[in-house]
Amino acid sequence: MKIAKILVQGIVQGVGFRPSVYRIVNALGLKGYIRNLGNIVEIILFEDEKQVNDFIAILKEKKPAISKINSITVQWIDESRYFYPKNDTFEIVESSTDFSGASVIPPDLAICDNCLEEINDSKNRRYKYPFTTCIDCGIRFTVIENVPYDRDKTSMDDFPLCQKCEKEYTNPLDRRYHAESTCCETCGPSLKLYNHKENEINTINPLEKAVKLLDEGKILAMKGIGGTHLITKVRDNKPIKKLRKRLNRPNQPFAVMSRNLETAKTFTEVSSKEAKSLLSKERPIVILKKSKNYDFAESLAPELHNIGVMLCYSPLHHIMFDYTDEPAYIMTSANISGEPMMIKNKEILSSLYGIGDYYLLHNRRIINRCDDSVIRYRANELSFIRRSRGYTPEPYDLNDLIKTKKINKDLNILALGPEIDVTFTLQKQGLAYVSQHIGNTNKFKTYEFLQEAIKNMRNITKTENFDAIACDMHPQFFTSHLANEMGEKFNCEVIPIQHHHAHGAVLAMDNSLDELVFIAADGVGYGEDGSTWGGEIMYTNINNYERLASLSPQKMPGGDISTKYPVRMLESILSNSETYQGEELESLLSSNYSHYFQHRETEIKSVLKQINSNLNVGITTSTGRILDSIAVALNICGERTYEGECSMKLESFAYGANGDLKIEPQFKKINGRPILDTTQILVDIMKLISNKENKKEIAAAGQKVVSEGLAILAVDTASKMGINNIGATGGVFYNEAITLATKKYVESEGFNFVQHKNSCAGDGSVSLGQSLIASSKIN
Template sequence: MMGVLSKKIIITGAVQGVGFRPFVYKIAQQFDLLGEVYNDSAGVVIIVQCTQTQLDKLLLSLNNDAPELSRIIDISIVDNYQDDKVYKDFSISKSRKGKASAVVLPDACICNDCIDDITDKNNRRYGYAFTNCTNCGPRFSIIKQIPYDRKSTSMSVFSMCKQCEKEYQNPIDRRFHAQPNACAECGPKLQLTDALGKDVVTKNIVEKTASLLKQGKIIAIKGIGGFHLACLASIESAVVTLRQRKHRKHKPFALMARDVSMVKQYCLVSDQEECLLTDRASPIVLLTKANDLLSAQIAPKQKSLGFMLPYSPLHYLLLQELDEPLVLTSGNQSHNPQIIDNQSALNELGNIADYFLLHNRDIVNRVDDSVVRYVAGDLRVIRRARGYAPTSLPLPEGFEECTGLLAVGAELKNTFCLLTESQAIISQHIGDLKTLESYQDFQDNIDLYQQLYETEVKHLACDLHPDYLSSKYAENYAQTNNIKLDAVQHHHAHIAACLFEQGRAVDSDKVLGVVWDGMGLGADNSLWGGEFLLANYLGFNRVAQFEQTALLGGDKATNEPWRMAYAYFKKHRLPTDEWFVDKPVKAFDALLDSKMPLNYTSSVGRLFDAVAYVLGICNQQISYEAQAAIELENLAN
């Protein structure tokens, strides 16, 4: 036929699990296109036979009208594509394997359409806690491998009923190929137990859970990416009990509110912050307190509160039964990863929670809550996890030959980054690598990302500090697999990350990077943390620094702010008598006078500790990392 073109269109980016194929199908119907669309490991592939005019309309729609959750990185076209197949219509075909470059999508909070479903008494999904569609629901937390199909998720064990199957197969239904699609007849089920795992008999599990919360009980709730421990924020005795049982003296708890209007009862909320609260990622948003209506035990000595809105149907249904916010904190023992399976929750949280709200949809990949805030009008992601991770960034110029590079991250607040042929994939927040469980989670996720993105590690980068568990992992991996390992100075890595985020090319000019930090091993084997580095990706020169001060007591100095204050006082010959009356300083006087080798640091974080002590903010041992600096920041604000 004259004027008919045969094209293969490859679309990469966040295009799987978002209703992209049905979107293409509808365009094809609208413009009378012939061909097919399918998923492969690269993304979405369209085979189309059409005229140039039809092709132009198709490309315009792809760019302008793509589904809300999608994010297109690239659209490439194979001209004069040779296909022996004769197309008489346009169809959605089965997924195929291919060269991996597809983006694995983060989990998305419940959409308004699904909220309508679960709150409509005439809808078959009324009150169903696992309702979802192509516009919302679990993604990364349930995926085992790509392409993103039901058989590749933890939903594979649930066979759809006839009605769900009909929706799933209908190209014009919003649940067409929604991989977690289910209903009360065929999908996951809720279970409520006591701390011993014995079922609580009740007609309505959500209503019973709300009733228990109103009685001041602590409930372990299985969410999308892990367990939370919950209690009613208005019952101070419950909040205090949760702190005592979890051994969490001062670190702030997060809160979940039914809606934005409830958040505004307790916090000041700007238009930007309201958009964040209602965003599909549904992160915890740090907001300025408007009053002291909630217990001071929720966030001691803080002028801000961390609020999120219900991100799953289960949370939405539960919050509809409550007139006040929930305290919602990670379900784990101190320093261990968030728990994701039912039996582990019962075993490890049985001495904290009074009851357990469980379900039988397995969490494949652990994802904690994301934490964000606005600083001077700019969005800052403090913890990148549910809703944001995995994150894919395009590779700046010069990184094309770096496929298979794995940067393993530091030991505290760990994340790692894997470079594929076209993207830098940033993992979810792993946490502090301080326990066997967290270290195993770190290793498991590295294996998972290599599998999901079909990218083998060929080159490693780790922190310069050889005793970090992440560095030890990299060293062992490099030796075992005979691949190159580069150790990178901690603060140089901070600057390089900023350059990458701004898309600077590999051979770009040096910038002046100002890095104020806790502590990281410096090139001279001292502990840096207040650095002015002239740097690019390839190297740096240290042009200035904060003065170095003795780290009295080694690691104890990071937990007892008075030690840094005393070191600064002695360094500057300030009178100490009235400031350190009850502190064991005589041993340090002898140590400072003895010429014995000491650790010294230029850390601004430790300077903040000293200032916090002098101002009377943090006189004793801190109970969580950076507590002194955080409380100092609150005083400054």
């Protein structure tokens, strides 16, 4: 008798794959067995070739909706190595850890319609139970410790199943068959409510009581799926301002959670694509434009024309809104600035002391913390700002690069990302697993989180060793230091990657391109020359890159302090011009911008001396610094209290402008490299301000001249190189107006404009680019 050994790789664990196979096989009358094998699914069929091929064809058609098959391999083997199933049937047998494959569990997913119906049915035993889940929805990544993905390798192992849940769990025809997070009120996690003194509040329904406190204007810390949120009302300035003061977040916009799509449409503008994303199983935060009927407190998203909105994704959230008439609640990550979200109950109670008024906690352990994902549509084009919950740890398939021999499938690569908006990437067997959002590794707790998350990802991908560690070229980044430590630990090469080269490589991969010219526009990227890059025209074929044009190099007096107080950049840029020199520049700054300097006129003079003496002065071509300076010039924003604040407020200030003003880009050459003259842009803006032109129109013109200037440089470069594809990457391209202006010019010149599709334009995908480049260099 022939025996077929079928190995299936992909998202095939924790998605109901085995019961689906069980049903298909029984319908066909075949015999054999199925089991999880380490990080893959193994199917043994005691059948001939035609029956096996028929089975595979049906499996591809009828696989579970949330599963994903990357490959199916069939081997015909010696029957003596395998046991026969009982009574010539098909069995689901115990998992094994013998195989180290490249599959992985799916991400955490929003509650499905069936479970939602159960928690809303007063006759159902899971009525209003906030941890209801099944094979089609709920927690996965946040509770797993190791593979195979079985209950005893998750934090749900802390909750032995009751008799009723056990019956569902062991019935292959039930939708909770081997749904590892299966539970109910009898056997599953439970909620407890605490006050600010860490004393438990005695109440029959902790969630209902917590919502009542919210509606009284209190601030609630609520432990959820992948971490903890701080929650309060959206229409009352008082608790929002209190939350801002306690968190030391004076201006950072807060995201909100709304009860449903219909409600979200009452305060925002929602396109069909945005609606689809809001309702998707991933349930990201979607950045939406505020509508004319928007009536939330001004302090919620101050001076911005948009707001981050997500819909309920867990049963806990749905039930929470059953107890209130509020349209939405602020739902922001509970963390100390720059540190990771809190996941342990003791830490939540102690570290959030004085921040939350009350604490709603559950007793299920979170193994892998995971922040909410954030996306934005620009002219109906999707852009990932943060790719985390709902997407991690689903890997990128690198087969296209493997087929063209750009990278080697057999290499294990770990890439550690930059420093602030960090993710890491583990590349193995032609798949790239990009981590959840890690954050600012300048903070010790976040640095610890990075190392912990790497360990967990190695566990669930069965990765023991690495062939190379990739990191940013900046020698002082904590991630660079960690790369060197891990290079010694694993006895492998450490490969530093230029920041914008990594941006370009992932953009090329995302669009299946072998090469492209791209615009890299962001705040900070360490350049080969030791200066700060961030407004660059570059070429890449993934393996290599070339810097071909840029914005004007500008001095940064005091280095990073010029990013916090961008008026220092404005002073530096204007000092380069013939128009504003000496006393005239000092007079201008004293009259119009002294309130932005910490030490007023004294600092204006000292900064000018610093610029002239080149003492503690960095050099930058950053687009972010130019946009910040425009915001200062227009008195829109003079201090950065959160990442990208001044540029974001500039975009919102310019939103709705008619485009009546035009600033012409001007170009120079420095050492043979074409540059966009950003000093002249600021001089022209100052003249428009002096002429009392409409400031909204000036803001729009300022954004447009930067966009078109970069686009002109890119088109000229691509024309000379004979390349048709021009891409855009970097955090600046989250700005809709800049993206559209760049796109319009590039396409008007007959070139193909490419953007990120399934990766982040910002630093969240830099680690993926690093891993691609590293593997191409040792291919």
